[in-house]
Amino acid sequence: MADKVLMKGNEALAEAAIMAGCKHYYGYPITPQTEIAAYMARRMPKVGGVFLQAESEIAAINMVIGSAAAGKRTMTSSSSPGISLKSEGISYLAGCDLPALIVNVQRGGPGLGGIQPSQADYFQAIKGGGHGDYKLIVLAPNSVQETVDLTFKGFDLADKYRMPVMLLSDGTIGQMMEPVSLNQSKNATYDKSWAVTGTYGKRTKNIVNSLCLRPEELEEWNKARYERYNKIAKEETLYEEYLTEDAEICIVAFGIASRVSKNAVNAGRKLGIKAGMIRPITLWPFPNEVLAQTAKRVKAFISVELSMGQMIDDVKLAINCSRPVTLCSRSGGMIMSPEEILQKIIEVDGGKQ
Template identity: 55%
Template sequence: MVKKLVKGNVALCEGAIAAGLDAYFGYPITPQNEVPAYMSRRMVELKKVFIQAESELAAANMVLGACASGKRAMTSSSSPGISLKQEAISYMAGMEIPGVIVNVQRGGPGLGNIAGSQADYFQAVKGGGHGDYHLIVYAPANAQEMYEIAYNAFDVAQKYRNPVMLLCDGIVGQMMEPVDFNKEPKTKFEDRDWILDGCKGREPRSLKSLLMQDGVLEQHNLDLQKKYKTIEENEVKAELYQVEDAEVIIVAFGISSRISKNAIKQARAKGIKAGLIRPITLWPFPSKIIESYAKPGVKFFSVEFSLGQMVEDVKLAVNGKCPVDFLGRAGGGIVSDKQVLDKIEELAKK
C-alpha cells in the first residue's frame, strides 16, 4: 500500500491505470486539465496509448472505437466538453459498448466559469444525448473515491456492456488529499464474444446503432430497458450517515455531502437530530433507500451546487410521504456549512 498526497484528478488517473486502462483520449479544459496532462506522461511511460484529440467530439469517438475492439479506454472533460461528446455517448449506449467518461464539472450554462459545480446532474442521469438510454453514473466525494471508483468503473462497464460516467465536481478534482493506492493492477480479463478483433476463423460480428428493419429498433430498446432494470436491482450505492433517528435528512452528493456532514455534526451538538443520505450512484438512484426513511415527522432537503436538479428525484423517491425542501447555489457558488445548518434549524422548528 502506498499513500500519497495528490489531487483528485490525479487519483482518478491512477485508479484507471490500475484497472488496466489501455488508451486515454482527451482534450484540455479546466478544471479537469490535470487528467490529460498527467496521462500524457504516465501512459507514455507505461507504453499505453495517449492521444490529445483535435476536439472533444473526436476524443469521444476514439473511445468508442477503442472499446469496440476490446480495449479499456477513457475520456475526460469538463461540462461544455461533455456536451460535445453526447452524440458518441448515445452511440455507445445504443451499441452496448463499455467505456468510461469523466466529467469534472464547472459552472454553467455556456462556457460559464472554472469554479466547481454540480449542475450537470440532469445531463448525466437523464440522458444528455438522444434516445432512451442510461449511463451508470457515480459521484465521488473525495480523492480516495476518485481512485477507487475509477478502478471499479471499467469492470462495471464491461459487466453490463454500458458506458459509465464519473460525475465529479471541480472542487473534488482540484482538492489535494492523502490517497491509499491500494489496488492490485488488473491484467487479465474475460473473453468477450462481441468485440471486433478480426474475423479470421470465425463468423463476422457487427456493432451498430442504426437498426432500420421494422420493429428491430423498438425491440432493441426494450432489451436495453431490461438491462437497465437489472442494473437498478444490483448496482445502487449510497452512504447513510446518522439517519436512523434523524428528523431532518439531507440528500447530497460529492462535495455538497462533505459540507452537509459538517453541518450535521454542528446540529447534533445542538440536540437536533439530522442525518445524511449520500447517493454514490446517481443512476441508478437510491430511490428505495430514500423512500424507506420517508416517514411522518421527517423532513428532507437536497443540498446541491445547482438551482435544483437532484431534488426532483428526491421528491419522486419520497413520493409525498413527507416534505422535501432545497438549498443550492448556482454558477460555481459554494453552499457553506452555516447555510446548511441554518436550513436544518429552520426545518427542525417547523
C-alpha cells in the same frame, strides 16, 4: 502500495485508470479537468498505452467508440461544456452497447459558464444528455480515495454490463489533495468475444452498430437494454447513510456538497437537532429504496446541491412526495458554507434556535 500518498483527485483518477488496465485515453484540455489529460500524457507512453490529444472533444469521444469497439478499456475526460460536445458520442456508445469510462469534472454553466465547481450537470448525466432511450451508470465520489475506488469500479461495471459509465466529479474533488492508497486487486477479466478485432478468416464477423431501421427490431433492442438497466438498479445501487437511524431531518447530497453537509449535520446535532444524511454514491441507479424507507421515519428532507435544484426532483420521486423536500442550493461555481446548510436545517426544524 499500501502507503498513502498525497494526490490531487484528478491525478489519482488518472493513475487508477491506468492501474485498471486502461491503455487508451483520448482527451482535450479544459479546466478543471486538465490534470487528467496532463497525467495521461506523461504516464501513458511509459506503460505502453495511447495518449491522444484529439482536435476536439467530439473527435475524442469518437476515438473512444473505436477503441471500445475493439474491446479495449478506454477512457475520456472533460468538464461540463466538453461533455455537452461528447453527448452525441455517448448516446452512440449506449446504442452500440460499448463499455467506456467518461469523466466529467463539473464546472459552472450553462454555456461556457465559469471554471469553479458545480453539480449542475446532474440532469445531463442522469436524464440523458444524448438522445434516445438510454442510461449511464453514474458514479459520484466525494473524496480522492473514493475517486480512485470508483474509477476501478466504473471500468468493471462498464465491462460487466457492456455500457458507458460516467464518473461525475467536480472542480473541488478534482483539484483537492487527500491521502490516498492506490490498491487494486487483480483486474477481473470479462468476455469480449463481441469485439471487432479482425476475424483472420476464422469466425463470422462481429458488428458494432447502433443503426436499426426496422422499428420492431429497434424496440426489442431497447427493451433488452432496459432489462439490463433493471438488473443494475436492483444490484448496483450504492449509497452511504450518516446518522440516519434516529434522524428527523434528512439531507440528501452527493459529491462535494455531501462533504459540506456533513459539517452542517454535525453542527445541527450539537444544537440538539436530529439531522442525518443520505449520500447517493450511484446517482443512476438512484437510491430510491433507502429514501422511501427513510421517508417513513423522518419529518422532512433537504436536497443540498450545487445547482438551481436538479436532484431534488429525484428525491421527491423516490419518496413519492410523502414528505416535504426543501432545496439548499448555490449555483454558478459558488459553494454553500456549512452555516448556510445549518440555517436551512434550523428553518426546516421549525426555526426554534
